[in-house]
Amino acid sequence: MDNANAIGRIVDNRGAARRMGQTWRVLIPAESLPDLPVRPVLPEVAAVLAEAGAAVLVAPPGTGKTTLVPLALAAPGGRVIVAEPRRVAARAAARRMAALLGEQPGRRVGFAVRGERQVSRETVVEVVTTGLLVRRLQSDPELAGVGTVILDECHERHLDSDLALAFLVEARAALRPDMRLLATSATADSDRLAAVLGEPGRPAPVLTAHARTYPVEVIWAPPAGPINPPLGLRVDPRLLDHVAVTTRRALAEGDGDVLVFLPGAREIEIVAGRLRGLGDADVVTLHGRQSGSTQDAALRAGPRRRVVLATAVAESSLTVPGVRAVVDAGLSRVPRMDHARGLGTLATVPVSRSSAEQRAGRAGREAPGRVYRCWSPALHDRLPAQPEPEIAAADLTGFVLDLALWGHPDGEGLALPDPPPAGALRAATATLHDLGALDPDGRVTARGKALAGAGLHPRLARALLDGAAVLGTTRAAELVAVLDDDRAAGGDVVTAWRAARNGDDHGWRTEVRRLTRAVTRATPDPARGLTPAVTRAAPEPVRRLTPAASRATPEPVTGSGGGRLTDDLAAGLVVGLAYPERVARVREAGGRAYLMAGGTEAELPAGSPLTGTPWIVVASADRASGARTARVRSAAPLDEETAREVAAPLLAEATEIGWIDGDVVARKVRRLGAITLVSTRLTDPDPVLVREAVATGLRAEGLGLLTWSRGAEELRSRLTFAHAALGEPWPDMSDAALLAGVEDWLDLGSARRRSDLARLDVAAGLRRLIPWSVAGRLDDVAPERLAVPSGSNVRVDYSDPAAPVLAVKVQEAFGWREAPRLADGRVPVLLHLLSPAGRPVAVTGDLGSFWVQGYPQVRAEMRGRYPRHQWPEDPTTATPTRRTNPRSR
Numbered sequence: 001m002d003n004a005n006a007i008g009r010i011v012d013n014r015g016a017a018r019r020m021g022q023t024w025r026v027l028i029p030a031e032s033l034p035d036l037p038v039r040p041v042l043p044e045v046a047a048v049l050a051e052a053g054a055a056v057l058v059a060p061p062g063t064g065k066t067t068l069v070p071l072a073l074a075a076p077g078g079r080v081i082v083a084e085p086r087r088v089a090a091r092a093a094a095r096r097m098a099a100l101l102g103e104q105p106g107r108r109v110g111f112a113v114r115g116e117r118q119v120s121r122e123t124v125v126e127v128v129t130t131g132l133l134v135r136r137l138q139s140d141p142e143l144a145g146v147g148t149v150i151l152d153e154c155h156e157r158h159l160d161s162d163l164a165l166a167f168l169v170e171a172r173a174a175l176r177p178d179m180r181l182l183a184t185s186a187t188a189d190s191d192r193l194a195a196v197l198g199e200p201g202r203p204a205p206v207l208t209a210h211a212r213t214y215p216v217e218v219i220w221a222p223p224a225g226p227i228n229p230p231l232g233l234r235v236d237p238r239l240l241d242h243v244a245v246t247t248r249r250a251l252a253e254g255d256g257d258v259l260v261f262l263p264g265a266r267e268i269e270i271v272a273g274r275l276r277g278l279g280d281a282d283v284v285t286l287h288g289r290q291s292g293s294t295q296d297a298a299l300r301a302g303p304r305r306r307v308v309l310a311t312a313v314a315e316s317s318l319t320v321p322g323v324r325a326v327v328d329a330g331l332s333r334v335p336r337m338d339h340a341r342g343l344g345t346l347a348t349v350p351v352s353r354s355s356a357e358q359r360a361g362r363a364g365r366e367a368p369g370r371v372y373r374c375w376s377p378a379l380h381d382r383l384p385a386q387p388e389p390e391i392a393a394a395d396l397t398g399f400v401l402d403l404a405l406w407g408h409p410d411g412e413g414l415a416l417p418d419p420p421p422a423g424a425l426r427a428a429t430a431t432l433h434d435l436g437a438l439d440p441d442g443r444v445t446a447r448g449k450a451l452a453g454a455g456l457h458p459r460l461a462r463a464l465l466d467g468a469a470v471l472g473t474t475r476a477a478e479l480v481a482v483l484d485d486d487r488a489a490g491g492d493v494v495t496a497w498r499a500a501r502n503g504d505d506h507g508w509r510t511e512v513r514r515l516t517r518a519v520t521r522a523t524p525d526p527a528r529g530l531t532p533a534v535t536r537a538a539p540e541p542v543r544r545l546t547p548a549a550s551r552a553t554p555e556p557v558t559g560s561g562g563g564r565l566t567d568d569l570a571a572g573l574v575v576g577l578a579y580p581e582r583v584a585r586v587r588e589a590g591g592r593a594y595l596m597a598g599g600t601e602a603e604l605p606a607g608s609p610l611t612g613t614p615w616i617v618v619a620s621a622d623r624a625s626g627a628r629t630a631r632v633r634s635a636a637p638l639d640e641e642t643a644r645e646v647a648a649p650l651l652a653e654a655t656e657i658g659w660i661d662g663d664v665v666a667r668k669v670r671r672l673g674a675i676t677l678v679s680t681r682l683t684d685p686d687p688v689l690v691r692e693a694v695a696t697g698l699r700a701e702g703l704g705l706l707t708w709s710r711g712a713e714e715l716r717s718r719l720t721f722a723h724a725a726l727g728e729p730w731p732d733m734s735d736a737a738l739l740a741g742v743e744d745w746l747d748l749g750s751a752r753r754r755s756d757l758a759r760l761d762v763a764a765g766l767r768r769l770i771p772w773s774v775a776g777r778l779d780d781v782a783p784e785r786l787a788v789p790s791g792s793n794v795r796v797d798y799s800d801p802a803a804p805v806l807a808v809k810v811q812e813a814f815g816w817r818e819a820p821r822l823a824d825g826r827v828p829v830l831l832h833l834l835s836p837a838g839r840p841v842a843v844t845g846d847l848g849s850f851w852v853q854g855y856p857q858v859r860a861e862m863r864g865r866y867p868r869h870q871w872p873e874d875p876t877t878a879t880p881t882r883r884t885n886p887r888s889r
Contacts, residue, residue, distance in 0.1 A: 036064030078147015230348035244274035256324025572638025576646030597673030659697025789880035
């Protein structure tokens with residue numbers, strides 16, 4: 001049965017819900033719900049879920065799916081959970097539904113996001129973030145007391161959304177077949193969702209609510225001049241200038257509010273500065289780093305016209321009232337992970353066509369509107385159709401930990417919309433092993449469960465729990481809260497930490513309190529701290545702290561676990577616990593270039609207060625495509641002793657004997673990853689290792705380091721010819737073959753440097769390569785010289801192994817009827833016949849033909865020029881000679 005017929009059958013069967021023992025009683029009568037496009041399909045949604053248990057609802061932004069569907073599905077005996085990808089959307093949806101009931105959030109409609117929860121025993125509809133839903137599923141896979149789960153905005157394909165979907169599908173199949181599951185999407189790309197929610201060969205039903213939006217006029221407004229494409233987090237300031245100009249134009253050309261889409265908070269700040277002085281409109285900002293109250297204020301209509309500068313948080317789920325025009329910069333910010341260097345960051349990319357359509361739709365919610373696209377129609381056609389799923393390019397460390405907690409470490413067997421990339425999966429698994437979160441068999445350890453319970457990236461969770469044992473819980477929580485929302489971007493961590501402590505950011509302080517509680521849960525005895533795991537690369541306890549000597553007049557703080565510390569050292573400690581491979585030492589005193597323990601070179605931005613600091617640890621960095629050096633976005637100072645402690649698994653001692661700059665260097669080294677801490681020269685290194693180092697140097701620099709005498713070169717040429725003509729057992733004389741087996745034929749002896757190699761006997765070494773079975777035949781197969789009819793022994797030139805050359809004067813070749821052959825008669829010699837002056841007059845491999853056809857012409861030309869030399873008519877019977885005719889008297 002096809003999908004459309006299945007839906008029709010379900011909807012026609014009005015008794016389906018009653019047969020399942022459910023009485024659908026909504027919290028608010030249907031006729032009292034706002035007349036939004038989704039309202040007519042609400043009975044279908046209820047009936048389909050009653051029959052099939054799972055379905056997909058495709059409804060564009062503005063149809064009311066986020067607020068009306070949960071109220072329509074709420075029934076006695078089972079709470080409705082609505083999962084939103086963003087905190088601002090979760091709060092806004094809950095407030096909107098509560099308002100429809102004439103209540104404040106926390107009664108029949110509530111919400112829970114990280115750091116804030118407003119629910120009660122009355123709550124029937126609870127809106128949560130997808131990340132929080134994943135945490136609940138980990139602790140209670142059955143979701144006891146939950147009747148329906150709605151996954152909103154599934155098209156955005158965040159990691160948490162993919163996990164929640166996969167976990168819910170398995171929970172329904174194994175534990176809760178009675179639980180209903182509805183996935184909603186703002187785009188028509190629903191086939192993948194339907195396949196995941198359904199059974200093999202039977203996708204889940206798909207319902208569609210068509211938006212009754214007003215027409216939106218598309219105005220193409222590309223910049224007049226060239227604009228550099230985004231690079232990492234950098235956006236060309238000329239584009240931001242153009243966005244500001246276009247915003248003023250949108251205000252002048254129509255009424256209502258203007259919604260401006262920009263990629264990030266930094267760009268919002270810049271454009272807001274460009275718009276200062278607007279006389280008839282207020283500038284309002286909306287992005288994920290704001291406090292909940294500030295975000296909520298942006299979603300309420302104001303007394304005057306507004307310009308709302310927003311990131312993608314306003315793309316779906318949210319309704320910004322009063323908007324009549326949209327200005328779209330055409331950019332999005334997405335997570336990217338450089339797995340080879342362990343650098344995770346955000347990147348600015350062009351928006352997809354589907355996202356551009358959603359953004360444009362914001363202008364047509366309440367009346368006809370306009371969208372000003374700051375790019376050309378030609379560029380629009382080249383945009384990707386859909387945004388890239390986060391799983392394709394993001395850091396998967398937390399994702400893999402969640403998979404392991406669920407019992408599927410590699411994701412096999414789960415209904416994930418897309419499988420995790422193999423390389424990213426391996427990198428994430430290795431990181432979790434290093435953190436002690438997974439045992440050698442891939443099972444989650446007690447430490448892994450503690451890290452997951454912190455509600456952070458596993459690296460930051462490690463920094464929080466281990467840092468609290470040294471600095472005290474509050475200090476560690478404050479620093480991790482700074483790192484988690486990237487407050488230090490564009491500066492140093494210590495400055496950002498001090499600003500947060502001295503400021504009045506309620507959201508940051510709320511997060512600090514949450515993290516403090518997380519430490520308490522993970523460490524019942526705070527004085528003891530969390531015992532670090534003892535896996536192959538798990539961190540050891542940080543036992544000692546000394547004041548950082550890298551910056552002047554540090555402000556001291558007191559940590560309950562480590563005595564009196566500086567802000568500098570405390571910040572460096574926490575960042576180092578999270579990212580030990582990013583501990584870095586300055587390349588040159590006073591410079592901005594650093595080498596990280598992981599091997600990546602990094603550079604501080606110009607004017608950074610950390611410039612010249614001997615040791616830093618990088619909190620965030622990005623690397624442009626093709627660039628060798630990463631750009632540091634935020635960092636903290638630390639001293640060498642602390643660097644050694646936080647990156648203890650990277651400490652190693654080794655004896656190194658290697659070829660460096662034309663000499664063998666033997667030394668004992670102590671390294672912190674790629675950073676050399678101590679190097680001591682060895683006076684009596686192992687001779688075997690020295691020979692290996694010399695051989696390695698020779699292979700790296702080539703055979704040109706050897707002195708090739710004429711005899712060695714000629715011997716190599718003869719052997720090359722023999723190998724080409726006869727093959728094995730004659731040895732291969734190519735550079736690659738000689739270098740690969742250099743220790744087999746060249747007596748390296750006590751060679752230690754370039755000058756020693758230049759004195760080696762290369763010819764003697766080459767003869768060692770000739771097998772004893774053919775060594776006596778070399779002069780037969782590839783003779784050094786050939787006897788010619790005149791009695792001379794002429795040297796053979798083997799420069800071209802395919803055609804050895806014998807250069808001989810014409811008079812000395814008289815009597816030869818054909819050219820000699822080498823390599824057991826397989827290869828004819830190529831004769832270069834010379835004039836009495838030694839200049840070539842003919843080149844031939846067929847001497848018989850030359851005497852008949854070529855020689856008469858040579859004789860005619862040469863006899864007048866060289867009358868004292870013999871030029872007989874029949875050279876095949878003439879006597880060969882090296883002499884000239886005697887001069888007549």
